[in-house]
Amino acid sequence: MHNETALKLSTLVSSSNAKAVMATLGDSNVTVDSGSILEVCRALKSEGYNVLQCITATDYADRIEITYVLADFTKNLELLLKTNVPRGDGNGNNKDTLPKINSVASVWRAADFQEREAYDMMGINFVGHPDLRRILTPDDWQGYPLRKDYIVQEKYLDMVVNPAHKINSADHMFGKNLKLEIGDPKKVSASWKSDDADPTAEEAKDGE
Amino acid sequence: MSTHHEPEDKIMLGDQEILKSDLLTLNMGPQHPATHGVLRVEIKTDSEIVVDAIPHLGYLHRCFEKHAENLDYRGIIPFVDRMDYLAAMSMEWGYALTMEKMLGTEVPKRAEYIRVLVAELQRIASHLVYFGTYGIDMGAFTTFLYCFQDREEILRLFEELSGARMLYNYIWIGGVWNDINDDQLTRVKNFVDRFEPELLKYHSLVGQNKIFIERTAHVGVLSKEQCLDFGATGPILRGSGVEWDLRKNRPYGMYEKIDFDVVVGKGEKGTVGDCWDRYYVRIFEMFESIKIIRQVLDGIEEGPVMGKVPKIIKVPAGEIYMRTECPRGELGYHLISDGGKTPYRLKVKSSCFTHVSMLPIIAPGQMVADLVASIGSIDIVLGEVDR
């Protein structure tokens, strides 16, 4: 099914460069060029994919992979459509440095909220989206939380995030102090490995 | 889709211009009994008529997807429960199916039957909450108490099965945690026998009531095309007259062998796709669930309840998108694994999130009180919307 769809797509949209990626385990997908996503989606909708289930993105070291999950309720089909965009700069709250891709909100209205979520969580600028605002985090949030290199901001609206007097430091130090008291334990639980990686603890996790 | 309104804009309701006054911005929520959780809807009204409604989400955002990237595959299940906390069993089942498909685990027959049984009981419990709270939205308090009394019986059974009332952690990868005993099966049988006539009674108490019909019929109409365009699923899509149920169309678990009907809204009291139709679909889905439970009770066989699963689960590299039919609509898990002990990416497609996005098309042109009816009828759980 995927090979046929890819073949059909490359005839319908010549610039799409559609390839079927067949998987031995799990779901196969069709990968297209990010520049032609809008035309591809229009073509797919006319082919019968009448529902956009969701838009998700995955952060890899060198690229961001956007997945469109499409479904055809009349013929009972499901298709994963993938495209790749460069990562861009995901720090701060600047839309211009983000990777750009055309919005498909004009094809399926479902894309409206799904793209807003992808923008909020992964930092992708959907060009032509009617109302591209953050959806789950506040409007002035810095950074994009689901990126692998995301670091929690230190300050938010001049308020310090996690100020020292609000952290239950006794709780924080509990494990550390315990370790100091016990001396050199043979085994410590995984909860402790945050401050210095204990090889025995790792072993305990891998073993058995 | 929010539009920016200027004070001198002309607002037409149907073919006549409505009372020209300044638009009033009204915040409904986040602490509002009619929004069913921490949803904030920014409403622009002209006198009593809603011109625009913009939902603001994120008050319950916990970034489940980021959590999942740092947890082992078994440890995710308790977090999955906390998404749709009124239908935790269905959430778990979807996740377990995703993992089993990737791992190639064979689930024992008895476990499959128990899964169908608990998922359908959960569907009844979840729809009972909808029914009860929708009654409150409409000014009928009695059903709320009746529904919660019946729901309590289901929750009690779940507590005996799994040990918790709401966040079960019961359906595991490869099977279910505990076996169900004959005594509990008899109780389920007694419950459905007692509950079926009760439900009919509730339906004639609320659903057939003229006041309720006046409040819900012709209100919040969603057409078939709008539903498909927005990707709505579950009772909303079925309420608009589309016969689409994953349990029928893409069967998983034991549903292939089970005979039941898909309830579709027919516009009995008003237009197809109005609030009353969505109510109707949910109520008669409960009857279908009872039918399914009866078949499960007849067909359940002896055997183990846990399949063979490695002690440390490592999912081979690959990806999968798996959807299941939950009480509120289709739930999709998109799992990308790189072969490690934690998922590389786990995306949850929640149906409630999609349904919230339909508020801006339901609301305009309604009275504020009808908006309450519309929000109640799409039945959202904010835990699943914000994740």
Add this chain to the structure above:
Amino acid sequence: METIHLKKQIEPELTIGKWFKNVYDAVRTTAIGMGITFKYVWGREVVTIEYPEVREELPSNSRSRLYNDAENCISCLQCAVSCPVDCIYIAAVKRPTDAPKIKTKDGTPIRLDLKQYTIDTALCMYCGLCTTVCPTECLTHTTDYEYASYTLASMKYDYLAPDIRAWRTRIVKS
């Protein structure tokens, strides 16, 4: 200036006959509803539990307060590894070779001396994953559910401390 078109709600045409029918329907269906609720006045059992006076007994496998029977613990750390929120703190040292050999109740030899076994109940989410992996079944969920406290520090249960060990007789069955 632009024109915003709102969709008008469909309202069925109202004639005088329909108006009277509506009134009749409203009275009739409400009377049916009242009849249903009226039956609840007599002959129904009270379902409310008046909490402080009447205490509900939870089912035996209910997942409430955790209790670790430290004598049977072999410090295998499986509970700490499986915990999704990392709220179990364990420390154990190797048992000296000349010490007397001890065993748990089910006969597993204890090779490590447990020095610390603390569960932060304030972090615990009662998922039950730790109790299912326990090989000697020393870590269990009890059915005790009344243990609210004023400070976070008192939510940390050190199961080697004598005052917490004293619960055993009260909350652990058999």
